[in-house]
Amino acid sequence: MQTSKSTLTVARMALRAARDAVPDYAHPKSPKKFIQPQLLACLVVKEFLGLDYRGIGVLLGEWSDLRDVLGLRKTPHFTTLCAASRRLLTKPRADALLGATLALCRKAKLLPRRTRLAAIDSTGLETRHASAYFTHRCGRHKGHYKHRYPKVSAVCDTANHLILGAVIDRGPKPDPMEDEAALLAALVNQRLRALLGDAAYESERFHSVCRHDLGIRSIIPTTPRGRPRKDGRPLAVTGHYRRLMQSRFPKKLYAQRWQIETAFSMLKRNLGSALRARGYQSQSREIRLRIITHDLMILRRHCHVLYRA
Numbered sequence: 001m002q003t004s005k006s007t008l009t010v011a012r013m014a015l016r017a018a019r020d021a022v023p024d025y026a027h028p029k030s031p032k033k034f035i036q037p038q039l040l041a042c043l044v045v046k047e048f049l050g051l052d053y054r055g056i057g058v059l060l061g062e063w064s065d066l067r068d069v070l071g072l073r074k075t076p077h078f079t080t081l082c083a084a085s086r087r088l089l090t091k092p093r094a095d096a097l098l099g100a101t102l103a104l105c106r107k108a109k110l111l112p113r114r115t116r117l118a119a120i121d122s123t124g125l126e127t128r129h130a131s132a133y134f135t136h137r138c139g140r141h142k143g144h145y146k147h148r149y150p151k152v153s154a155v156c157d158t159a160n161h162l163i164l165g166a167v168i169d170r171g172p173k174p175d176p177m178e179d180e181a182a183l184l185a186a187l188v189n190q191r192l193r194a195l196l197g198d199a200a201y202e203s204e205r206f207h208s209v210c211r212h213d214l215g216i217r218s219i220i221p222t223t224p225r226g227r228p229r230k231d232g233r234p235l236a237v238t239g240h241y242r243r244l245m246q247s248r249f250p251k252k253l254y255a256q257r258w259q260i261e262t263a264f265s266m267l268k269r270n271l272g273s274a275l276r277a278r279g280y281q282s283q284s285r286e287i288r289l290r291i292i293t294h295d296l297m298i299l300r301r302h303c304h305v306l307y308r309a
Contacts, residue, residue: 043085152166
């Protein structure tokens with residue numbers, strides 16, 4: 001799925017989704033210089049262009065077309081945008097904005113009422129901008145990658161690469177620790193028919209949650225576990241659903257699991273794999289904003305349907 005390269009189009013879609021997700025003012029006695037959807041759209045543009053708070057403030061002051069799209073009569077100070085990110089990118093409000101974005105995708109016929117095939121996986125993000133060559137030559141950081149890094153477990157629609165829900169955590173950590181939380185986060189925004197996952201998510205518990213509790217067909221390959229037998233015979237597979245996956249595994253459907261790898265690649269190529277934030281909470285807010293921006297960039301090809309409406 002192609003993504004938008006137009007700043008004005010992404011800003012317009014961000015403003016529309018933010019109007020559906022948050023009220024104009026947080027308090028009856030607020031200064032009323034800017035409305036909250038305008039500040040959220042400014043944050044999306046900042047992430048889309050890879051700017052910091054001072055950079056987006058300068059850009060808004062120099063670009064009159066962008067101010068007209070956002071309906072800004074004056075340019076917000078960078079400290080205003082920094083405070084808005086702490087207030088508007090908390091998990092409940094970011095989830096509401098993601099839900100409003102996916103609702104626009106359904107209105108534009110980009111996302112069906114019920115996703116036929118979804119995939120779950122996790123990825124890690126970098127917390128520094130220094131190159132591996134620099135850290136190797138200077139020898140100050142003892143290797144390029146840190147022992148702890150931000151980790152995102154997400155569920156995406158394989159047909160359009162939209163991220164339906166995500167859970168942010170610290171890695172390295174086994175994928176099954178976030179599998180149920182990531183699935184429930186996606187189900188808040190979209191109904192699913194089938195879920196694809198790699199062997200890291202393979203467990204009888206997760207199969208039972210998907211199929212028995214949530215009514216979702218889980219497709220995860222079965223892998224042998226335990227020490228090999230001394231007689232060389234294959235290990236016995238325990239669990240009803242694990243044996244079902246071993247005997248009747250739908251290879252044709254599972255071939256679409258790599259689409260979530262494409263979604264992670266789009267997210268990192270378009271918006272960057274390194275985070276600018278340094279604290280854990282600010283990194284979580286930045287990741288939430290990137291996920292929303294990613295979905296808004298995909299929405300751009302179907303904007304003409306929303307304009308006619």
